[in-house]
Amino acid sequence: MTDTRADALEILRTLVGRDDAAFHEGQFEAIATLVDARKRALVVQRTGWGKSAVYFVATLLLRRQGAGPTILVSPLLALMRDQVAAAARAGVRAVSINSSNAHEWAEVLQKLRDDEVDVLLVSPERLNNPSFRDEQLPTLIARVGLLVVDEAHCISDWGHDFRPDYRRLRDLIAEMPAGVPVLATTATANSRVVTDVAEQVGVSTGSTTGGGVSTGSTTGGSTTGGGVSTGSTTGGSTTGGTEVVTIRGPLARASLRLGVLRLPDSRARLAWLLSHLDELPGSGIIYTLTVSAAEDTARMLREAGHPVRAYTGQTDTAEREESEGMLKRNEVKALVATSALGMGFDKPDLGFVLHLGAPSSPVAYYQQVGRAGRATANADVLLLPGVEDEAIWQYFATASMPSRHKAEAVLGALAAHGGTPLSTPALEARVDLKRSPLELLLKVLDVDGAVHRVTGGWVATGQPWAYDEDRYERIAAARLSEQQAMIEYERTSGCRMEFLQRALDDDTAVACGRCDNCTAAWYPSGVAEEAAAAAAASLDRVGVALEPRAQWPIGVASLGVDVRGNIPVGERLGAGRALARLTDLGWGGPLRDLFAIDAPDAPASATMMAACFRVLADWGWDERPAAVVSVPSRRHPLLVDSVARALAEAGRLPWLGSLDLVGGGPVGTPGGNSAYRLSSVWDRFAVGPALAEALAPFAGRPVLLVDDLADSRWTLTVAGRLLRRQGVAAVLPFALALRS
CATH class of the missing domain: 3.40.50.300 (P-loop containing nucleotide triphosphate hydrolases)
Structure with missing residues (x-):
């Protein structure tokens, strides 16, 4: 030796x-x-x-x-x-x-x-x-x-x-x-x-x-x-x-027993989880594709008596560390997590990994299931794919790709600043990008040598930079191919471990002899009746908080909107509600269908209105609204009108009408950062003479303000400010959906 x-x-x-x-x-x-x-x-x-x-x-x-x-x-x-x-x-x-x-x-x-x-x-x-x-x-x-x-x-x-x-x-x-x-x-x-x-x-x-x-x-x-x-x-x-x-070396994991169980919808998947979580060995990880899915699933399991915790990118750092320790000490059955719990988490005896929804590639899936069975002879790995998976994959695939137009806008804004650093918030007022994609783009440009991070922000280097369109197109095509491979993994009749190894170009791949295709389905497929009822009740839960804006966005004055600092208390919205988030497991599905690009405008269904009535019944406001006003919608006028009128009728309140659109209404497209979103709706609404007259008897009283979809919340903020300036005591916003 x-x-x-x-x-x-x-x-x-x-x-x-x-x-x-x-x-x-x-x-x-x-x-x-x-x-x-x-x-x-x-x-x-x-x-x-x-x-x-x-x-x-x-x-x-x-x-x-x-x-x-x-x-x-x-x-x-x-x-x-x-x-x-x-x-x-x-x-x-x-x-x-x-x-x-x-x-x-x-x-x-x-x-x-x-x-x-x-x-x-x-x-x-x-x-x-x-x-x-x-x-x-x-x-x-x-x-x-x-x-x-x-x-x-x-x-x-x-x-x-x-x-x-x-x-x-x-x-x-x-x-x-x-x-x-x-x-x-x-x-x-x-x-x-x-x-x-x-x-x-x-x-x-x-x-x-x-x-x-x-x-x-x-x-x-x-x-x-x-x-x-x-x-x-x-x-x-x-x-x-x-x-x-x-x-x-070879990438086969002999301890893992892989399986795929295809169920018809979120309700069936959650019912299966409620029925069989305790049967999974030891403690483990339940992966979801979105933050709201992780939080909703963890809440449902806790309410059924299962010791679990949610773990996402939005979880406080101290709470994350505490949750990791609890899982390692087997003090919880599972962490319900997004991909935030992934690389490097080390629990050698992790007994199972279960996915509610599939990652976008076999490579990413292999990385996550690799958390299980590192120092044990056996560990169970089960995928429960969802019908919504492909839409979620597409969103994340496009969100991470830099755009030529946005990159050139960032470089132009930095160059125009003459070498003086611009902070990320200051750049937001010059480029219509939200904070996370803007920071990602700046990092890409930094690595490419076009920008440089210094104390106080970012500067342009002046070095030539060209958008590598061919490369990004090849990457996009590769990601689409990986998505298709994940679908093939779900549907293959061959060995699942061998499939994953070949996806990672491991030429030692052979059949594992353990997965559901090599042997037989090792997992049950039925659900208990009471679990199905509990899952249905959980998914039918309605009502999420719609938090009011308290501050104007930094730098919006440069876009022609002369406001800064805190929004005056007398001009703010009150705390509001929405039926659900678009990303929710329950009502998120019907709402995504409702707001799909190709969906026709139509009045809300009786079922959806019944759910809205439940939101209002559970609201717990300090003072009941005295009247209903709606936000004018260019895409969904029939939908908003039907919701506002139905809520007014159910609450025996007068519907006072809608604000007016000015100059054709908001400009630009949905999404983007706060400064641009505010500038796109500023001075685009007005309280017309008819609405002003109708509001007069309700001075000093609360009003319910109805909209279809809340994203940045600036439309509701601007509309609510106008109503407050008419003497309304409080504006309580209600939207059918929050984008996230």
Whole structure:
């Protein structure tokens, strides 16, 4: 046994707490590549194989040789917490710098200066934080002993979870001293993603334009030459890259028992869950595609006595951490989660993963089900697809793609500001994009070199930039192909694990002998009668809060709307209600049909109005409205008129009519950011003479204001302000639907 292998094995056994622990095939080869050869490695191995052991063992070996600390780029706070805890077990001094521990940063930086840190965990976004990038990162790069890129498929916009900030790692690698090893790891990458990641990891040091990479391939513990050889030409010259050794193993998960159960609708799926959740082994994760679906499902299960919690991107950070701990300690049966609970969450004995609705690709699905059965002989994985899945896939696929028009608008706004930084909120008043897609677009432009983040905001670099339409069209086509593959996974009569392996280009794929197609359906398909009734009642629940706006959007004055700061209390809406969100599991479906682009305008059905009456009956307002007014609608005049009149009749209230449209009504299109949405409806409504006369007897009394669909809430805010200025004491908004 070589000295390196003996030392590495000793560290591994300390890490896992077992004197008989041995390396999995490929683990030591990866360690030796980093420690002895000081090369770059890309490790593509199934979840639970032990990728973290590679970089922790390599770190300690390199530190013993006098190397500086490891920089570990990690995408999620949950992943960081698990990695810090795992490092401590191996005697690795690991610390993190992230958005949740700002109070610890000074202490962490001092430990780095004192060389008391073995591993520094940072998010890819932190690498572009101006103070960290300009003040701490140069010193770290000069001292770095190993760079680790965890969940490296995020580098590739061909991957299922692309994060633009990961692209910055190419430049970071190029700036590192020669001879510093680099490790990239992932469990979910097909051949196209592997090639893309290897090209970026293989960029030459000392050159930010680096190009080609020659990758070797290691499978089953033996290194073989060959693999992929590519070159990249920049400015008419070809620049050779640095060798990247790719260590790729079989992705089969022998512990997982896969299945797909197709049920007719959300009611049947929830009824199945109520009937059979307790029969699933141990504790697990129930994935949903939307935040509202996670929250609604968790509420329904809790009301039925099941110990579950919701976990989404909107969940408070402290609550997320608490929920993760409860699941790990088996204090809950399940977390009902969106994809926010994904990469890096480590519970080795997770007993099941169930999906209410399918992810958009087999690759993304493999990544999520990989949470289960990491250290157990058996775990159950069941997919319950929904009829709404494809519409949700399409929304997210298009939301993440940059638009030429929007990109050019952002660059134009920054250029027009003459080099002075513009904050993201200030840019919102100049470009009609909501905050999240605007931030995503800025990151893409930053990685492309067209913009730069500085203290105070963003500036244009002045470097030439062209919209890569061909690339984005190819990515869009690839995502459509992946969506079709997910549908094929649901419908295949062949082995499901083999299907997933082949989707990740694993040529070792063979039938698993465990899934529902290899054997028989291992899950029940029936539902208990009382569960069906409970699911129906849960889905029939009505009424969601419609929160009033309290502040005018920043920068809206630049769009010709002379307001700023807080909305005067005397001009604000009161707290309102909507029948449901478009994304809700229950009434969301009928409402999505109602507001579909090709749906005809028609009066609301008797069933829908009965649901609206229940919303008003449960409202609990301080003072009952004295009259009803409606917002004029260009797309759904019959619908809004029918709802307003029916509510007035049911409540024995006078319907006073509708506000007037001015100049044809609101301009622009739905969506976009707050500043643009407000400017599109400002001065576009008026209280006409007839309505003003009808309102006069109700001065000092509340009025119910009826609209069809609330998105930004600025239409209701502007209309309500006009009514308040007519002397109405309170305006209580009611909408059939909230967009989200």
